[in-house]
Amino acid sequence: MKRNILFLFLFMLLFGCSTSYKVKPMAFKMPYSYHNVTSIGNAQVAAKAFTDKTEAQEAFGFDILGAGMLPVQVIFDNQGIYSLEINGSQTFLEDEAGNLWPILSSQIAYERAAKHSQSKSMAKEGVFHGLWGAAAGGIIGAAIGIVSGDNVGSAIGKGAAVGAAAGATIGSAKGYDDTDARREIINDLREKSLQHVPVGPQSIASGFLFFPGEAGSAKQLRLQLKEKETENIHVLNLIL
Numbered sequence: 001m002k003r004n005i006l007f008l009f010l011f012m013l014l015f016g017c018s019t020s021y022k023v024k025p026m027a028f029k030m031p032y033s034y035h036n037v038t039s040i041g042n043a044q045v046a047a048k049a050f051t052d053k054t055e056a057q058e059a060f061g062f063d064i065l066g067a068g069m070l071p072v073q074v075i076f077d078n079q080g081i082y083s084l085e086i087n088g089s090q091t092f093l094e095d096e097a098g099n100l101w102p103i104l105s106s107q108i109a110y111e112r113a114a115k116h117s118q119s120k121s122m123a124k125e126g127v128f129h130g131l132w133g134a135a136a137g138g139i140i141g142a143a144i145g146i147v148s149g150d151n152v153g154s155a156i157g158k159g160a161a162v163g164a165a166a167g168a169t170i171g172s173a174k175g176y177d178d179t180d181a182r183r184e185i186i187n188d189l190r191e192k193s194l195q196h197v198p199v200g201p202q203s204i205a206s207g208f209l210f211f212p213g214e215a216g217s218a219k220q221l222r223l224q225l226k227e228k229e230t231e232n233i234h235v236l237n238l239i240l
Helices: 002-015 053-060 106-120 129-148 152-173 175-192
Strands: 038-040 043-049 069-078 084-086 092-094 100-102 203-212 220-227 233-239
Touching: 038 233, 043 220, 043 233, 053 069, 069 084, 069 106, 069 220, 100 203, 106 175, 175 203
Parallel strands: none
Antiparallel strands: 038 043, 043 069, 069 203, 084 220, 092 100, 092 220, 220 233
């Protein structure tokens, strides 16, 4: 009976906090549903900033604001005859203080996402299993002492050593999970990004631009669009 209780406790401790990144499809509304919808010829464009931590995490499956990225969704209903493409070098996010922030380069955005997943995803991705195992070992040791009736202080010392070794073993065994998790996040962000993706004629599209999380707020999106076939430029100021 005592052994069963111990196994149950260990199972809950080791796997109860395990989390994984899950790619989530995202629904969106037509541009006319947003207050800042703007027309360019026969195309409509709208935008929405994800500045609420709960909403952003629900949308992306991880704490993207905590990772240092502020996502802005841009929605197109292009019923015109030309393809529209975002000029990232001339597109800026204006914060509440009037500061303009450029779009994060893909490399920086992916690095921030990868770094955040590495520091936050402890159980599933196997990043800090060694440290986690050492700390958890003390709890395991106490549980062994309580359940078995042995001296708790002595059991804690033994448990910590066992926990450290077990944590290091788990970390090396599951190192690939960390890589897989970061790859999933990066691939998901790449697929959701609208930068460098032309929106063709008679097409509906939605995607994200990722700005520095240091902005902290989103007042307005200064969006520069180019008609790919004519190279005509349009500048939109979308109040967020």
